Amino acid sequence: MTTQVEPGARRGRTTPRAGGPDKEVGQDRKEKTQGRAAALLVIPSLIVLSIVILYPVVNAIIMSVQQDQGLDPVTGTFVAGGFAGVANYTHWLLQQCASPNGTATCPPGTLGAQFWSATGVTFFFTVVTVALETLLGFWMAIIMARTFRGRSALRAAVLVPWAIPTAVTAKLWFFIFAFDGIANTLFNTSILWTGSDGPARAAIIIADVWKTTPFMALLILAGLQIIPAEVYEAAKVDGASAWQRFTQITLPLVKPALMVAILFRVLDALRMYDLPAIMTGGANGTTTLSILVVNQIGVGFNSAAALSTITFLIIFIVAFIFVRFLGANAVESASGGARGKK
Template identity: 70%
Template structure:
């Protein structure tokens, strides 16, 4: 006669809720201790400079008082530094008139226009050429590794070296004029200097776009394209209806990175054209204007840098918000289509 050992009821019961919560609380506390050094480092490296710049932006720059002609220390300025950049109005004997080209407000809005011009044109060109390069690098052919390495060379060159390289190319007696059989002042004219920066920036950063897009292309299964080909889809149809939707998340990440980078462009126009060209500020971007303003007044420059930060943050927020919604819809529609 076999006997069965009764299992205690306590062994079948789940773990008490109190002990489970205690264990979860311990995990959260451990995670907080692990990320605390990183958060402290970010607060010192990023948080303190941002807070310091915002505080300085509400202070007056020390200088001569226009009424008395005597040197005065700075004090609380309120939003005066911001209004000088955004809403400056110039007055004359006849009343309020438009500010001259050299005024702070005119410099700021000119720099905003130049910055967004460079951003839009370069990102569009880099996306088109980068996609083309990524498709080439994604194909299987002999010597593909050498081609990939050669395409990435411009991106590996430091920006300062790239600027000097293209400075010699766009010189009056440089290679560009010799090949085109023209005599264009590339770094002195208004629009020629802008196109010189656009060409140089596109040449340097297109490999970066191609690398990120290539990562997205390699995630597309070969069976998807083969199935579309068996269904009778042409090359153009497969590109727009298969490749583009599947590579869209990686493409949007690449475009976002380049937009944020282009909005902060400084070294290439500063070295290639010294921020000049044409009337003297044809290639002056927001970052160049901030650096130039630091030499005249740090508090006013802090206000300008804060405005620049808010512009870039707003563009990034709108960009991520808009594209993030599209990514969710695309993934949901693809999942519904496979069910």
Template identity: 60%
Template sequence: MAKPSDTTAHRRSRLGPLLVSPSLVLLAAVIGYPVVAALVTSFRADPSLKDGFFTTGGEFSGVSNYLHWLVQSCGGTSCPAGTLGDQFWTSVLVTLFFTVVTVSLEVLIGLLMAVVMNQAFAGRGLLRAVVLVPWAIPTAVTAKLWFFMFAYDGIINRALGAHILWTDGAWSSRVAVIIADVWKTTPFVALLLLADMSGIPGGLYEAARIDGASAFQSFLRITLPLVRPALLVAVVFRVLDVLRIYDLPAILTQGGGGDGHATTTLSILTVRQIQQGYGGASALSTLTFVLIFGVALALVRAFRVNLVQSEQHGMS
């Protein structure tokens, strides 16, 4: 005869899948089907479009769509700048450049802001509320706001006393995107770190002060190790966000600048390709997904090792 506890556990084990199944079905319909459909389309040629309807074409084409993006195929001749392969690798470099620079600046500035907001001073609550404003503004509004500020006769040039074409030059347009993105999303990093800093017992800092540790030493030996988990989460979130960035550079610089591709990220290139053919766009979106998934997997594995090592170091 089964024990009551065993019967209850058995019922719970059967109830769990039933409760989760509606969510799984919804995810399969909303996420699973589009992903599989895009993957299948990436191996087909682009169908002909007439009067708004697909007519002929769309046959299986193997990996030709992927080769168009990964390898410059111009019939044995040298490909001019701006061809498919050149556009893809340029957009990859631009996306990785934005990711490394913006995330690094956001972590450094956000950490400094969190340290300041964690101090006791008059108006601390007001400061924490004001910091939320850039993060609360929709990205499209932020991009348009900075577009006017970076105009030739805008506030930035007037303040600097300069005449810079921020959205036309290659590096100036990249700097404009970086500044706008850092301004908007640094508060997210700062508040995430502040939540962990607020939970650090004040007795730790008092003991360190009695032992003769300076404020900088207390930050390195107490604050930084204790907020490391939140810091790693912020890095992972922001890296994944920037790898698929679209709206900010698309509105601020139209993905151009300089040679016309200075701020063209993978997401912008994919949207442009959709207007030319679904097969090539599906292949490009699949390559983008593989890149983001690979980076996410590498970060999670690396940070998990670091967390385990830090925990072991703290226990020894």
């Protein structure tokens, strides 16, 4: 008795499952439909962002290469603005000044001296405030991450300074640091806080740290919440001390959230305007780049546009450095920790 074998079976082929090609076609059609729907939902947001962000940036760049209208210092006649090229930028960045004795130091009133002074003040405020806010925010986040009675009330109370508008905070601390204010009365001092460089900068730093430390604590607390409690328990069983648990477990695992918090605060501090403008008016060594831009608007829009473009580039470079280097390390450490758990 002979057995007949199907040709496909003799060649080792298997019968395709019913509906296989149709199922693949359906999945492709579904992916294309979802892609179109996603594009339709994203396009309006991109249009709004282009109008709100891209257009002002491009318009500021165009204005920055135009000359401001004004009086000709030679003839005394009104001169309309025209194409200035990079002259507005060189006035801020590369202005050469010479005093009668031949030195190249610029007097305080020149644009170059104002820009570099404001840049130094801005970075000084950024470094000091972000460092203090990171340390205090980390300490507050560790406390709020613990389980104790009244933890919810503590978290709500900590967020109160951050919820207060910055202008209100500046006015509040302006009254505190007044000559007859709470600060001098409490410490029995006679410091004119807004009358000299050192006390004025200290007052702004204290106000900014009080205002923004809760923001840092909130972001760091979010990173602490995702660390499993079993990791700490295993470390305790292995005999790790509190400092070893902090340096070997807490810091590496919270690093991504910490880098994001520091990045946000650095970018925000580089744009500092409200606190120094309200508390000191930018006087006594507290003029930041944002204050200088606003003050320059009254002199000439195009020169102010060039200064705002320079400020934008400075902030962009700082953000790029954080994302390219510090952000990459944070991602690598997080992925490495995930591979280790596997």
